[in-house]
Amino acid sequence: MDLSKRINTDLSEDELIVQLKKGNVDSFEFIVREYGGYLLIIAKRYLTSEADAQDAVQDTYLHVFSAIVTFEGRSSLKSWLHRIVINISLMKIRSNKRRLVELIDDNASFFDANGKRIETETEITLSLEKLMADDSQREYIKTQITQLPQMAKNLLLLKDIEGYSTKEIAELLDISLPSVKTGLHRARLLLKKKIEHQLR
Amino acid sequence: MNIEDKSSYPSQEHSISCESFDTFIVDYIDDNLQDNQKRIFIHHLNECPACRVYLKNYEYRIQLSKSIFANDTDKADIPNQLVDAILAAKKQTD
Structure with a gap:
């Protein structure tokens, strides 16, 4: 049995972290194999290109390798990695920041001169369980979310x-709370426009 | 606050338009409204059937977004070439 597999079966997370802090090469390989696929999926939510997502995962591990000595174990290793890959993915797209006002048509189009709602919606009666059981519906909605303009998608x-x-999002995206x-x-209204016909 | 509880309603002069109601939604869902803002929000909610349905559908779509991504990391594989690239990059930094 190779060492990374033995680590999986033999070590608790606390022991794994001790090994990582000692610079044990096999334990590094283990966390790459154990969490790398998960981190790649998280990165792909934010980054459209596979190559950028892979770069984000690689940068995440390089950061982890140097920062593991400071890891205090206040969250699980997986949660820590999760936060780092999101930070790194956001850093990669920060240069593409879109103006928020571009996200959707002016709000005024939804209300009359007195601020009264113009359109009356009908209540969505489709159950979430039923919708989630439909692969093509689920995939369609997921695609609509991942294809939102970058800032809308991030939010x-x-x-x-x-x-x-x-408040945390304002810090992560370096924009004001309002x-x-x-x-x-x-962003939520933009998604509504894209998927409401699917929910009838 | 129970939206059916009408005992603590603000007077009519504190009522808001649907457009103003809209600006409170994000904070309402996060339970970040101050008490007086919440009273005004719920007062409008009780008076306006259009905003009631609007809010219900709004919350439905938030739950939907959450559910869509809930299990998407279950089948998480990392390509071998990426593992190799990460380990090689680490070696260079050692």
Whole structure:
């Protein structure tokens, strides 16, 4: 049995971290094989190109190799890696930051001169369970999310999928808190426009 | 606050438009509204059937987004060439 497999069966996470801090090569290889695929999927949510996503995973591990000595174990190793790969993915796309106002048509189009809602929606009656059981529906909606404009996608992923607070998102994206809230609302409305016909 | 509880409603002068209601939604869902803002928000919610449905559908889509990505990391494989590239890059930094 090779050493990375033995680490998997023999070591607890605490022991694995001790080995990583000691610079044990096999334990590094183990965390690459154990969590690399997971991190690649997370990176691909943010980065459209496979090559960029792979670069983000590689950069994540290079950061981890140098920063492991500072890891205090306040979260699991996997959660720590998860946060790092998101940070690195966001850094890679920061240069493409889109203006938030471009996310959706002016809000005014939804309301009359008195601020009253113009369109009355009908309640979505399709159950989430039924929708999630339909592979093609699920895939369609996932594609609509991943194809949102970059800033809208980042906001939606960070808030509604990853569960970061609006304050944390403001720090991660280096934008103001009001911009996060406005942008998030607009991103959700943009997604609504793209998928509402599927939910009837 | 229970939205059916009408005892703590603000007076009519504190009512808001659907457009203003919209600006409170993100904070309402995060439970970040101050008490007075929450009262005004819920007052509008009780008075406006269009915003009630709008909010219900809005929350449905948030839950949907969460569910769509809930299990997408289950089949997580890393290409061997990426493993090799990471380990080679590490060696260079040692």
